[in-house]
Amino acid sequence: MKTQTMTDWKIKLNEVGFVHLPSQTEFELSQILKQLGNVINETDVIANSESKSLVTSDKFLDFHTDNHLAKYIIWYCHKPAQEGGYSILCDGEQVYNLLNEDEKAQLTKIHVYEHKMFPENRNSNPIVRKIDGNRRFYYSFWLAREKYRQLPVFKKWRELIQNSNYTKLRLEKSDILIVDNHRIFHGRTEIKGERFLKRYWLNPDFKATRTFYNQNS
Ligand SMILES: [Fe+2]
Numbered sequence: 001m002k003t004q005t006m007t008d009w010k011i012k013l014n015e016v017g018f019v020h021l022p023s024q025t026e027f028e029l030s031q032i033l034k035q036l037g038n039v040i041n042e043t044d045v046i047a048n049s050e051s052k053s054l055v056t057s058d059k060f061l062d063f064h065t066d067n068h069l070a071k072y073i074i075w076y077c078h079k080p081a082q083e084g085g086y087s088i089l090c091d092g093e094q095v096y097n098l099l100n101e102d103e104k105a106q107l108t109k110i111h112v113y114e115h116k117m118f119p120e121n122r123n124s125n126p127i128v129r130k131i132d133g134n135r136r137f138y139y140s141f142w143l144a145r146e147k148y149r150q151l152p153v154f155k156k157w158r159e160l161i162q163n164s165n166y167t168k169l170r171l172e173k174s175d176i177l178i179v180d181n182h183r184i185f186h187g188r189t190e191i192k193g194e195r196f197l198k199r200y201w202l203n204p205d206f207k208a209t210r211t212f213y214n215q216n217s
Helices: 006-016 025-037 094-097 101-107 152-162
Strands: 018-021 038-046 061-064 072-079 086-089 111-113 124-126 128-131 134-136 169-170 176-180 184-188 195-205
Touching: 006 018, 006 176, 025 072, 025 176, 061 195, 086 094, 094 134, 094 152, 101 152, 124 128, 176 184
Parallel strands: none
Antiparallel strands: 018 176, 038 195, 061 184, 072 176, 072 195, 086 169, 086 184, 111 124, 128 134
16 A cells, blocks of 8 residues: 555445545555455446446536445545545445434334345345344445335435535546445435446455346446
């Protein structure tokens, strides 16, 4: 690493749930991928105004988590946006702590749809649940059913996320961004021009047997 040692980035990732590493070589990327576990999916994320998919369009993309089988998401920037394309990152833990106990309990019963990319995927996941003593978040506004969106607790949750003290950063060429997908909600602002990122989903504990199809959200 040029600016940070391996240990530094791992500590930061554990503490705040994400880390931005500027100017990394492909070799450094491969070392990081190795350290964080199995790559279960690899996707070219190319911003394209013709695209009908949310992920590969050039429009604003609201806060969400990716497939819950991805513990970490790593993006490697091959070509930055000409303008815009800021990554936005909201800490689920911070937002969750603003809820009262009753609201926290309600979130465990609100399920959000999940695309079946892996045989292990269920139809949906709760917004929050506890696994091995750790909270795990799963959230996307557009994948929640209308009846859930109407609930006061869901509206409050969404408002807290939108109005949170979220991080906004821009990926330049050869930058790496790593997020804990079970904690951090990510999105991005509108992109002007072309942008090309390589995205990796990782899970240290899960070996993907096969992927059903290359769906991106
Ligand atoms: Fe995403």
